[in-house]
Amino acid sequence: MSEQKKDEQWLDAELRQVINTTQPEFDAEAWKRRYAKEYEALEARGRSAVRVGIGAGRRVRLMGGGLAVAATILIAVAILFTQRPPRDGQEPGVGASASPSSPAKMVSMMSLARAYRQGGEDALNQQLDAALSKLGPRPDGISAVQVLSELEG
Amino acid sequence: MLVEQAVGGDGDGFTELCRRYYGALVAIGHSILGDRHLAEDAAQQAFAKAAVNLPKLRKADQFGRWVAAICRNEARDLARARPVVRMDGEMPAAEPESDRLAVAEVVKKALGRLSSEAREVVFLRFYDGLSYDQISGVLGISEQAINGRLRRAKRKLAEHLRRDGFGEVNL
Numbered sequence: 001m002s003e004q005k006k007d008e009q010w011l012d013a014e015l016r017q018v019i020n021t022t023q024p025e026f027d028a029e030a031w032k033r034r035y036a037k038e039y040e041a042l043e044a045r046g047r048s049a050v051r052v053g054i055g056a057g058r059r060v061r062l063m064g065g066g067l068a069v070a071a072t073i074l075i076a077v078a079i080l081f082t083q084r085p086p087r088d089g090q091e092p093g094v095g096a097s098a099s100p101s102s103p104a105k106m107v108s109m110m111s112l113a114r115a116y117r118q119g120g121e122d123a124l125n126q127q128l129d130a131a132l133s134k135l136g137p138r139p140d141g142i143s144a145v146q147v148l149s150e151l152e153g
Numbered sequence: 154m155l156v157e158q159a160v161g162g163d164g165d166g167f168t169e170l171c172r173r174y175y176g177a178l179v180a181i182g183h184s185i186l187g188d189r190h191l192a193e194d195a196a197q198q199a200f201a202k203a204a205v206n207l208p209k210l211r212k213a214d215q216f217g218r219w220v221a222a223i224c225r226n227e228a229r230d231l232a233r234a235r236p237v238v239r240m241d242g243e244m245p246a247a248e249p250e251s252d253r254l255a256v257a258e259v260v261k262k263a264l265g266r267l268s269s270e271a272r273e274v275v276f277l278r279f280y281d282g283l284s285y286d287q288i289s290g291v292l293g294i295s296e297q298a299i300n301g302r303l304r305r306a307k308r309k310l311a312e313h314l315r316r317d318g319f320g321e322v323n324l
Contacts, residue, residue: 011307014260015279021189023282026175028168035201039164042204046162 107131156213167207171200174217176283177291178224184276185228185269195231199224217290263313271306278303 032039105111107128115127155173158166175196182192203220210219264272277288278299285296292299 007311008307011260011310012279014256015264015275018257018260018264019183019276019279021180021183021280023176023280024179024189024193026168026172028171031168031171031197031200032164034197035204038201038204042159042167042207043162043164045208046164048162 156210156216160207160210160213167204170216173287174220174291175200176280177217177277177287178221180276180280180283181221181224181273181291182228182231183280184273185225186232187265191231191235192228195228196224198227198231202227215293218293221291259314259317259319260310263310263317266313267306267309271302271309274299274302275306275310 112124112127115123119126155166155170159170178196178199179189179192182195183189186192186195199220202223206223210216264275267275274288274292277283277291285299288299289296294302
């Protein structure tokens with residue numbers, strides 16, 4: 001064995017003697033008692049995390065439920081508006097309501113919606129036809145500006 | 154996994170971590186304080202601080218290094234607060250009862266003259282039962298690097314022993 005190896009072994013043995021310590025055992029219960037405040041802080045973090053988790057879950061579920069209710073209401077309103085049948089005792093058609101006087105008013109969204117609600121698609125078509133027939137073919141002598149100014153009232 | 158559990162407030166997960174790192178932390182504390190019981194105090198105090206500050210730990214795999222750094226600070230604070238036999242200071246000269254004890258005193262003295270980093274790796278390596286994995290966990294370096302650091306520390310020790318008139322120690 002080389003001199004260097006012998007010296008190293010000697011030093012290792014001396015260091016073991018000098019340090020001479022067995023690995024200590026950690027006593028968890030004694031530590032928890034000694035540092036009760038710190039341990040409590042650690043565990044409280046766990047409890048609050050669980051609470052936040054439950055709260056968030058509940059909020060998500062509630063939000064989901066709310067969205068479902070809102071969506072149902074919106075769909076119901078949309079169906080009501082689009083599928084509403086003509087009122088009883090009213091003849092479908094333009095004549096059933098106060099007829100718009102000018103073609104511009106005839107093709108306005110409100111007027112078309114009213115015609116649709118009162119008479120369905122037939123009434124809507126009738127109103128659009130009436131508007132077109134009132135406008136008629138544009139004579140060469142009338143400029144586009146004049147037609148547009150009449151449309152816009 | 155255990156670290157994540159502990160960060161989430163799992164007390165059992167945290168105490169299991171303490172069990173795993175306790176030996177290494179006591180060795181680190183011992184290398185600074187030169188007293189086993191005070192070293193245990195420093196390690197336990199380090200765990201208490203870690204329990205409170207765990208959410209500040211950015212990387213779970215750095216837990217060992219992080220808690221070891223806390224332990225070093227605790228040990229230094231304890232060393233400042235109590236004038237005890239410190240490994241990083243001059244060791245008190247004791248009357249040797251026999252030749253073997255005299256040798257031990259000289260080696261102790263030489264240990265006390267090492268840099269804190271060198272002394273720490275010697276303590277970690279010669280603390281009974283500490284594996285390379287445990288040492289690596291607290292130092293954050295590979296087994297090869299641990300061996301390199303240890304070799305340099307022993308060479309320094311041999312230098313100190315020669316200077317103390319111990320004779321020729323070739324390392």
